[in-house]
Amino acid sequence: MWKVTLRVADLLGVPVPGVVLRIRSLNASYISSYEGYLATLELPEGEICVELSFLNIFIGVFEMEVKGSEVHTLRVLISPYTVIIGLVLALLIAKRAAIMGLRSRIGSRGSEN
DSSP states (O other): OEEEEEEEEETTSOBOTTEEEEEGGGTEEEEOOTTSEEEEEEEOSEEEEEEEEETTEEEEEEEEEEOSSEEEEEEESOOHHHHHHHHHHHHHHHHHHHHHHHHHHHHHHHHHO
């Protein structure tokens, strides 16, 4: 058995808090901390399958090769920062669409006079 520390980071290496990791073979789940760390586990040597989800959104299944005591960093595309950026962009687009709709209504009223 090896002591393996599991960590989650985005593609830039920024820790991702709040990721749920599930290891079916151990019947166990863990949530990543603010620093992206999930747990330090004693795992047998060989391949192990883990599932990741974030905000109840399934991220994917990862195969890990356990060869010794080490830190395994799982890289994911999504992080709280990408979610926030996506929400801000959606709000800006909605605001722009609302302004453009208001301008077109004002413009059509002006042409009637």
